[in-house]
Amino acid sequence: MVHHGELSVATRGRGTYEITREVARIAGESGAREGLATVWIHHTSASLIVCENADPSVRRDLEAFAARLVPDGDRLFTHDAEGDDDMPAHVRSVLTQTSIGIPILGGELALGTWQGLYLWEHRTSPHTRRVTVTVIGA
Amino acid sequence: MVHHGELSVATRGRGTYEITREVARIAGESGAREGLATVWIHHTSASLIVCENADPSVRRDLEAFAARLVPDGDRLFTHDAEGDDDMPAHVRSVLTQTSIGIPILGGELALGTWQGLYLWEHRTSPHTRRVTVTVIGA
Amino acid sequence: MVHHGELSVATRGRGTYEITREVARIAGESGAREGLATVWIHHTSASLIVCENADPSVRRDLEAFAARLVPDGDRLFTHDAEGDDDMPAHVRSVLTQTSIGIPILGGELALGTWQGLYLWEHRTSPHTRRVTVTVIGA
Numbered sequence: 421m422v423h424h425g426e427l428s429v430a431t432r433g434r435g436t437y438e439i440t441r442e443v444a445r446i447a448g449e450s451g452a453r454e455g456l457a458t459v460w461i462h463h464t465s466a467s468l469i470v471c472e473n474a475d476p477s478v479r480r481d482l483e484a485f486a487a488r489l490v491p492d493g494d495r496l497f498t499h500d501a502e503g504d505d506d507m508p509a510h511v512r513s514v515l516t517q518t519s520i521g522i523p524i525l526g527g528e529l530a531l532g533t534w535q536g537l538y539l540w541e542h543r544t545s546p547h548t549r550r551v552t553v554t555v556i557g558a
Numbered sequence: 559m560v561h562h563g564e565l566s567v568a569t570r571g572r573g574t575y576e577i578t579r580e581v582a583r584i585a586g587e588s589g590a591r592e593g594l595a596t597v598w599i600h601h602t603s604a605s606l607i608v609c610e611n612a613d614p615s616v617r618r619d620l621e622a623f624a625a626r627l628v629p630d631g632d633r634l635f636t637h638d639a640e641g642d643d644d645m646p647a648h649v650r651s652v653l654t655q656t657s658i659g660i661p662i663l664g665g666e667l668a669l670g671t672w673q674g675l676y677l678w679e680h681r682t683s684p685h686t687r688r689v690t691v692t693v694i695g696a
Numbered sequence: 697m698v699h700h701g702e703l704s705v706a707t708r709g710r711g712t713y714e715i716t717r718e719v720a721r722i723a724g725e726s727g728a729r730e731g732l733a734t735v736w737i738h739h740t741s742a743s744l745i746v747c748e749n750a751d752p753s754v755r756r757d758l759e760a761f762a763a764r765l766v767p768d769g770d771r772l773f774t775h776d777a778e779g780d781d782d783m784p785a786h787v788r789s790v791l792t793q794t795s796i797g798i799p800i801l802g803g804e805l806a807l808g809t810w811q812g813l814y815l816w817e818h819r820t821s822p823h824t825r826r827v828t829v830t831v832i833g834a
Contacts, residue, residue: 422730422834424801454560456596456692458732458797462808464748470656472602472648477637481645482652484634489627489765496760499753507757510748514758518746518811519797521596521657523692525562530690532600535656552806554732554799556694556832558560592698594734594830608794610740610786615775619783620790622772627765659734659795661830663700668828670738673794694832696698 421558423450427551431541434505436471436479439551440537443522444529446553455524455557459537462550465509466541467516473536486512492544502543509542516540524557559696561588565689569679572643574609574617577689578675581660582667584691593695595667596659597675600688603647604679605654611674624650630682640681647680654678662695697834699726703827707817710781712747712755715827716813719798720805722829731833733805734797735813738826741785742817743792749812762788768820778819785818792816800833 425446429437439459447457461468472478490511493504500506520537523530531537539549563584567575577597585595599606610616628649631642638644658675661668669675677687701722705713715735723733737744748754766787769780776782796813799806807813815825 422732424730424799454562456560456594456694456732458799460797460799460806462806462811464746464808464810469652470602471652475637475639478645478648481635481637482649485628485649488634490761496764497757499751499757501751507754510754511758511761514745514747515653515791517655517793521598521659521692521797523562523596523598523690525690530598530600532602532688534602535600550808552799552801554797556732592700592830594698594732594832607790608740609790613775613777616783616786619773619775620787623766623787626772653791655793659736659797659830661700661734661736661828663828668736668738670740670826672740673738694698 423555425553429539429549431547431549433546434541434544436538436540438536439539443537443553447524447529447555450555452524452555452557453527455555456521457524458519458521458554460519460552464513465543466549467513468520469516469538469540470535471538472534474534505544512542561693563691567677567687569685569687571684572679572682574676574678576674577677581675581691585662585667585693588693590662590693590695591665593662593693594659595662596657596692598657598690602651603681604687605651606658607654607676607678608673609676610672612672643682650680699831701829705815705825707823709822710817710820712814712816714812715815719813719829723800723805723831726831728800728831728833729803731800731831732797733800734795734830736795736828740789741819742825743789744796745792745814745816746811747814748810750810781820788818
């Protein structure tokens with residue numbers, strides 16, 4: 421059995437946006453008891469991560485780390501057609517995930533206790549981001 | 559066909575732990591001749607990598623690189639509830655993998671000659687880590 | 697349904713090599729209308745990325761960023777059996793992808809408008825790289 425579901429995430433600019441519940445809902449709709457849910461983001465300047473979901477300071481520190489590792493406006497970058505955050509958004513995306521495959525066990529996404537699934541918007545301005553969830557299972 | 563297997567890995571603290579054989583065993587138990595084995599780690603402070611499996615110096619250098627890139631106790635980090643290695647463990651996990659999908663060809667995990675699959679413990683103290691392998695195939 | 701296809705990519709040394717068309721061809725040959733195409737590279741010194749496919753300066757900047765983040769000949773590294781670019785190639789591979797799972801929707805790889813799939817050769821000398829595409833679908 422193959423089932424697809426789609427999300428549209430309206431971001432308010434750079435930052436992490438939890439999509440765990442929406443992905444779990446699509447996995448539930450598929451009716452699969454056992455299988456795999458693969459999440460895909462259709463962009464190269466926003467990405468996916470699995471991150472600690474209890475303390476928001478984790479994601480704030482993650483953002484601070486990314487900003488230091490890949491500084492906006494870095495003179496190394498020549499590609500700045502859309503601004504200082506253009507090339508850093510591509511680098512951050514390459515260093516994180518475009519697809520993540522999560523097991524479905526007993527009809528549920530088998531996330532660990534502290535695991536949340538996040539869309540990471542790397543552009544400073546708001547964007548609408550498209551995510552597809554592909555469920556394969558039985 | 560969907561088949562799940564689970565590993566429990568007792569780590570002795572920070573470092574890489576090879577799980578290639580255990581994942582190959584689960585792939586074998588599934589009976590799949592052709593398919594995909596997706597490995598998932600249920601944590602956000604330990605992760606998965608595919609790495610050179612012949613010379614241990616590769617993984618030692620990798621550890622040294624990670625320690626320099628994401629220093630324990632970095633003043634950038636505010637999240638240190640569990641110690642100096644708390645936030646670095648989350649960052650290292652985000653920069654590597656929570657899931658990896660490996661082809662099964664002719665009943666075997668199709669790893670390259672020098673590819674090993676490793677659990678990377680990012681916390682300095684020992685932990686018990688849960689890994690699920692989902693095999694989809696025929 | 698499970699279908700495998702294989703690519704052999706002759707690289708001319710360090711750089712990115714687009715494989716979108718070849719992966720799309722294998723997805724098409726599978727006959728799957730709905731499913732998942734998982735791309736796997738059988739190496740630990742070359743990797744896979746999804747990257748902006750319109751402006752080549754994005755991939756040039758990405759290369760410059762990687763060269764600065766993981767310098768060839770860095771004194772941190774002890775593993776240099778194959779040269780100054782040996783260990784950096786392993787680190788770059790670990791920080792990017794060995795497998796990527798892409799949805800197939802309506803018989804087509806569901807890539808975003810600006811998404812291209814690239815093999816990233818991290819060694820400075822030419823290599824022949826093996827890639828397997830596993831299609832699971834209906």
